[in-house]
Amino acid sequence: MASENSDSEEEILVYAEFKDNINIDNHKNLHVLGIDTKSPVFQLDDTFYIGKFENPFGTYMFFGEDPSPRSLDPLFDKLPDKSLQYICKTRKFLTLQHALITPKEGQEKQTEQSEPEDNYNTAPIKFQSIPEALEHFRKEWCDNKELIKK
Known part of the structure; x- marks a missing residue:
């Protein structure tokens, strides 16, 4: 009996809204990953979107064009030019x-420009007073500012 229950599928309709103005008809490929998780991922061609489920204020209803309106x-009733019929909610x-x-941590970024040296991995500096510390950092800031101008 347990094998019969595992073969059953349940179809649930989800209303998805993009924050950006997207026309899905312009994309050739659509992939959905993890629709049953808290934050599914949509891929439209080469663009990725992260999803988040929210509680709506009401029910979303879907309508389709009625091929045979009556x-x-x-x-006395005049049929409209376009008639819709309820599909689901x-x-x-x-x-x-x-x-x-973004690249994973631990992988080096490959950039064409050389990156500045990292001077923050040095040993801590000990100061005797606050004015001494302020003077040290003021001098360091002015030196860096002149390097940028060059």
Whole structure:
């Protein structure tokens, strides 16, 4: 009996809203990863979006164009140019925002420009007084400022 329950599937409709103005019809590929997690990932071509489920204030209803609209009173009712029919509803609301991909920690960044030396990994400096510390950092700041100008 347990194997019969594991083969069943449940279909749940989710309303997804992008923070950016996106026209999905302009994209060729759409991949969804982890839709059953707290923060699913959508990939539209080469662009990634991170999702977050929220509680909507109401129910989202979906309508589609009615291929055969009919009137209850054909004598007095005028059919509109476009008629819609109810398809389904959902209370699942997913907001998606653009995700910036960063390299993993431990991997070196490959840049064309040389990066400045890291002077912060030196041993701590001990000062006798606050004015001595202020003078030291003021001098260091002025020296760095002149290096930038060159």
